[in-house]
Amino acid sequence: MSSVRKRHSFSTAVLAAVLVLFYAPILVVAVNALNQDDTLNSWGGGTLRWFRQILADGRVRGDFGTSALIAAATTILSVAIALTTVLAARRLPHGGRTAFNMITYARLMLPEVVTAVGLFLLFRRFGIEMGLVPVIIGHTLFCSAYATVVVQARYAAVSGRFSEAAADLGAGPWRTFRRVTLPLLAPALVVAGLLSFTFSFDDVVSSVFLSGSSVETLPMLMMGMIRQRVTPEVNAIAVAVMTITFAVVALVVAATSVRAAGGVRSSRDGATDDE
Amino acid sequence: MTNDTSALAKAPANPPEPATRAGGGAPVLKLRSLRREYHGAAVVEGVDLELRDGEFFSFIGPSGCGKTTTLRMIAGLEDASSGQILLSGKDVTKVPAHRRNVHTVFQSYALFPHLTVAENIAFGLRERKRPDQEIRARVSRMLELVELTGRQNARPRELSGGMQQRVALARSLVLDPAVLLLDEPLGALDLRLRRQMQLLLKTVQQEVGITFVYVTHDQEEAFSMSDRVGVMNAGELVQVGAPRDVYERPATRFVADFVGAVNQLPARVLGRSGDTVEADVALLGRVRVPATGEIGAEALCVVRPEVPALGPADGAGPGCLVTDVSFEGPQTSVGLLAADGIALTIVVPSHSLPRDLATGDAVTVSVREDNLWLIPA
Amino acid sequence: MANLMKTAQTKAKAAAVRRLPPRWGGWLLAVPPMLFTLLFFLAPLVLLMIYSFGKIDILTFEIKFGWNLGNWAALGNGVYLSGLIRSLVLTLVSTVLCAVIGFPTALAISRASGRIQTVLLLAIIVPYWISFVVRNYAWLTLLGPRGLVTRLLTAVHLTGPGQDLRYTTGAILVGMVSSYLPLMILPIFVAMERIDPAVLDAAADLGLTALATVRRVILPLSMPGFIAGILLVGIPATGEYTIPSILGGGKTLMVGNIIHDQFLGVGDIPVGSAIATALMGLMLVLLLATRRRVRQLEDVL
Numbered sequence: 001m002s003s004v005r006k007r008h009s010f011s012t013a014v015l016a017a018v019l020v021l022f023y024a025p026i027l028v029v030a031v032n033a034l035n036q037d038d039t040l041n042s043w044g045g046g047t048l049r050w051f052r053q054i055l056a057d058g059r060v061r062g063d064f065g066t067s068a069l070i071a072a073a074t075t076i077l078s079v080a081i082a083l084t085t086v087l088a089a090r091r092l093p094h095g096g097r098t099a100f101n102m103i104t105y106a107r108l109m110l111p112e113v114v115t116a117v118g119l120f121l122l123f124r125r126f127g128i129e130m131g132l133v134p135v136i137i138g139h140t141l142f143c144s145a146y147a148t149v150v151v152q153a154r155y156a157a158v159s160g161r162f163s164e165a166a167a168d169l170g171a172g173p174w175r176t177f178r179r180v181t182l183p184l185l186a187p188a189l190v191v192a193g194l195l196s197f198t199f200s201f202d203d204v205v206s207s208v209f210l211s212g213s214s215v216e217t218l219p220m221l222m223m224g225m226i227r228q229r230v231t232p233e234v235n236a237i238a239v240a241v242m243t244i245t246f247a248v249v250a251l252v253v254a255a256t257s258v259r260a261a262g263g264v265r266s267s268r269d270g271a272t273d274d275e
Numbered sequence: 276m277t278n279d280t281s282a283l284a285k286a287p288a289n290p291p292e293p294a295t296r297a298g299g300g301a302p303v304l305k306l307r308s309l310r311r312e313y314h315g316a317a318v319v320e321g322v323d324l325e326l327r328d329g330e331f332f333s334f335i336g337p338s339g340c341g342k343t344t345t346l347r348m349i350a351g352l353e354d355a356s357s358g359q360i361l362l363s364g365k366d367v368t369k370v371p372a373h374r375r376n377v378h379t380v381f382q383s384y385a386l387f388p389h390l391t392v393a394e395n396i397a398f399g400l401r402e403r404k405r406p407d408q409e410i411r412a413r414v415s416r417m418l419e420l421v422e423l424t425g426r427q428n429a430r431p432r433e434l435s436g437g438m439q440q441r442v443a444l445a446r447s448l449v450l451d452p453a454v455l456l457l458d459e460p461l462g463a464l465d466l467r468l469r470r471q472m473q474l475l476l477k478t479v480q481q482e483v484g485i486t487f488v489y490v491t492h493d494q495e496e497a498f499s500m501s502d503r504v505g506v507m508n509a510g511e512l513v514q515v516g517a518p519r520d521v522y523e524r525p526a527t528r529f530v531a532d533f534v535g536a537v538n539q540l541p542a543r544v545l546g547r548s549g550d551t552v553e554a555d556v557a558l559l560g561r562v563r564v565p566a567t568g569e570i571g572a573e574a575l576c577v578v579r580p581e582v583p584a585l586g587p588a589d590g591a592g593p594g595c596l597v598t599d600v601s602f603e604g605p606q607t608s609v610g611l612l613a614a615d616g617i618a619l620t621i622v623v624p625s626h627s628l629p630r631d632l633a634t635g636d637a638v639t640v641s642v643r644e645d646n647l648w649l650i651p652a
Numbered sequence: 653m654a655n656l657m658k659t660a661q662t663k664a665k666a667a668a669v670r671r672l673p674p675r676w677g678g679w680l681l682a683v684p685p686m687l688f689t690l691l692f693f694l695a696p697l698v699l700l701m702i703y704s705f706g707k708i709d710i711l712t713f714e715i716k717f718g719w720n721l722g723n724w725a726a727l728g729n730g731v732y733l734s735g736l737i738r739s740l741v742l743t744l745v746s747t748v749l750c751a752v753i754g755f756p757t758a759l760a761i762s763r764a765s766g767r768i769q770t771v772l773l774l775a776i777i778v779p780y781w782i783s784f785v786v787r788n789y790a791w792l793t794l795l796g797p798r799g800l801v802t803r804l805l806t807a808v809h810l811t812g813p814g815q816d817l818r819y820t821t822g823a824i825l826v827g828m829v830s831s832y833l834p835l836m837i838l839p840i841f842v843a844m845e846r847i848d849p850a851v852l853d854a855a856a857d858l859g860l861t862a863l864a865t866v867r868r869v870i871l872p873l874s875m876p877g878f879i880a881g882i883l884l885v886g887i888p889a890t891g892e893y894t895i896p897s898i899l900g901g902g903k904t905l906m907v908g909n910i911i912h913d914q915f916l917g918v919g920d921i922p923v924g925s926a927i928a929t930a931l932m933g934l935m936l937v938l939l940l941a942t943r944r945r946v947r948q949l950e951d952v953l
Contacts, residue, residue, distance in 0.1 A: 014756040021829075021830050025794060025830070026782065084682070088685065109883055113891040114931055114932050117915055117928050140688075222785050246778075
């Protein structure tokens with residue numbers, strides 16, 4: 001029996017170490033955002049100075065807006081693509097469905113540099129200037145893949161027999177979609193949207209390659225600031241973004257269910273004691 | 276369709292009115308040479324059937340025989356590869372599911388998880404844009420009928436399997452379908468619940484007077500509930516008839532096996548006269564036996580397990596040795612070995628057996644000729 | 653009998669693929685995503701391959717196309733080759749580390765129950781939603797001469813005092829592992845959850861200790877999760893750009909940075925395309941090699 005306890009404590013220790021690994025950097029950033037000492041070598045006392053500084057900085061505000069705009073556009077496009085992909089794939093013959101799946105996973109797994117650089121060439125070739133739209137397209141490429149996976153998982157668990165039952169009871173295709181499929185998909189769509197927004201907002205690679213000279217996103221700004229020197233404002237920006245992300249996620253988690261936000265397991269609500 | 280739900284006043288059933296059972300008139304459902312293919316192989320083949328209004332009909336057969344596929348074709352959830360489906364005289368073969376006046380109770384109930392019980396039941400009515408008041412009235416009458424009054428605001432996941440079943444039934448029934456289809460609805464329930472639901476279904480059907488088409492692999496269940504049954508095998512409808520007819524007069528060896536007529540003795544046909552055949556049956560000798568039409572020179576004589584009577588070793592009839600005695604409660608199953616190595620399994624009321632009957636005892640069996648039946652070999 | 657088997661088989665196959673009647677215009681729905689993918693995903697990849705065979709004129713910056721293998725030869729050149737190899741080694745080490753650390757972590761989570769488990773899962777996922785930039789920037793602070801981690805390591809005599817641990821290969825490794833670990837933990841966890849608890853009971857019943865059960869039952873049965881994790885981590889990590897930029901300082905350390913320099917820096921686009929195509933090819937090979945497992949990936953995701 002002691003061997004059981006031993007194994008338990010080893011994996012638990014690893015788990016604890018991992019959690020420290022994840023959250024220590026975040027905590028440091030948060031603490032330093034309030035640190036008076038601008039060399040960040042020691043604690044110089046608490047202050048909100050850095051937050052005031054970034055709020056006053058027009059460039060920071062501008063880039064925040066740009067990132068948010070891009071993320072919003074990306075989210076709408078990505079969720080739309082995810083929804084149409086999932087709905088279409090169901091109606092295609094087996095070969096078509098496999099092709100769709102492969103392309104979705106390829107987008108997820110191919111390194112972002114490759115896809116970004118490819119898009120760079122594409123736009124250059126057709127004389128399209130780098131800027132807002134190319135960045136949005138670059139983000140949508142991989143965000144839509146994530147969105148598709150999330151929606152697909154929920155759709156598989158949820159449709160099929162319900163749309164059959166709806167048809168049996170007199171609802172045509174559009175009515176079935178509106179009254180049954182869409183409401184049941186809603187949680188997944190929300191999670192997909194959240195994912196897309198977050199990944200787009202935080203994206204670096206595609207933004208760097210496709211933004212050209214006129215567009216700058218918040219992550220790009222932060223990268224630049226980091227390269228120049230260690231500056232405490234970056235901490236403040238980071239904390240601001242983190243807080244907003246947490247707030248939104250908390251809202252969504254409260255609204256739907258905790259498992260839906262995790263997106264790991266398919267939701268079991270409505271499961272009947274069936275086959 | 277005039278199966279007016281206003282007739283469903285109270286939940287407890289009134290004694291069935293003969294007029295609503297197997298009512299006369301034109302067939303409400305007609306299947307003509309129905310066929311369904313998958314990748315070139317026929318899953319349903321050449322199904323012809325006519326159902327009368329108010330009839331309780333069951334498709335029975337082993338897994339994979341095509342009964343569920345046939346049901347889904349009637350519902351419109353699957354396309355027929357060829358053939359016709361006529362509903363109340365109208366050809367609905369090409370009509371999509373959502374425009375047919377048939378509704379299904381699914382095996383997994385398929386209750387919409389995001390809607391309450393009442394909203395589930397009202398789903399089809401809302402689709403037809405019925406006024407709110409009417410919907411509310413019809414839904415509450417349905418709830419009474421299936422004995423779920425008071426549960427209208429519950430969600431499906433809060434209900435037990437049996438209750439979800441009843442909601443599924445109510446949801447389809449409230450729409451006054453010409454035909455109600457039930458796809459193995461009781462499969463997920465335990466024995467006690469299943470018996471209760473069988474009773475409820477039968478009661479409801481008789482009250483409402485709608486034609487039920489039921490699919491099950493449980494022969495006993497089908498027999499106890501149906502006016503007629505259809506036995507399917509490998510996509511074909513092999514025999515249709517009242518339960519008793521199918522049981523006592525199976526048309527083929529398959530049907531005989533399926534309904535449990537395990538004793539099939541080889542027989543040589545000697546002559547025919549009208550409905551009976553004179554044959555030389557192994558073990559039983561020359562008998563005059565009722566038979567179906569297409570008997571050749573060789574046939575099989577079906578001896579249902581409950582037909583033979585057991586007698587003492589010096590009694591009339593061929594002698595056998597007891598090979599096995601299995602007490603099953605009200606009945607006992609006895610295995611017998613006769614001359615020529617013929618094995619029989621018979622079932623007798625337990626109280627009619629001597630208590631000390633054991634393996635190795637010598638007994639005799641006797642049968643009545645008109646309880647025998649001849650089928651093609 | 654054979655007839656019965658055949659109809660049962662076709663029926664089972666049909667039931668598995670049971671799809672809605674095609675009259676719902678499914679093909680219409682497929683057009684937007686197909687168009688998008690074709691135009692912005694497949695076409696660029698093809699372009700990359702074409703450009704990799706082109707040659708750039710240093711004076712006019714014009715690109716001539718043809719079957720020029722010069723770029724590909726350049727890949728064998730020391731400068732690029734060492735960068736590529738370093739990249740691959742770093743990625744390999746990171747992936748292995750993630751797998752080694754991820755497995756016990758997933759195990760610990762799967763042992764937790766109910767609400768705690770949900771909290772733990774969230775705790776693992778949430779950092780992934782915080783930007784790479786922020787997380788890895790934080791490591792800069794921690795690994796600097798006066799950083800907390802440096803001070804800790806000095807205290808246990810693993811390094812000298814005042815050592816600057818930033819901008820080293822080790823720093824990049826730390827950044828990679830801490831960034832990509834959730835992507836390894838989750839698929840393994842999902843695979844573990846799929847294991848029938850009765851199997852674990854059977855193992856105990858047959859006399860396996862807890863440790864042996866982990867090694868001989870849980871580990872092999874979690875393989876689909878491992879494969880998924882390795883693909884989800886290994887492939888994107890190869891092309892990682894952000895982490896080496898931040899934690900590697902200005903030095904070009906990984907493939908992502910090399911490609912960046914070719915395109916936006918030096919401007920030798922054909923060579924950059926060749927490198928990118930090589931990367932793509934490598935990924936495709938990996939994907940094809942694990943093709944059968946991709947179906948399991950679908951389950952796991």
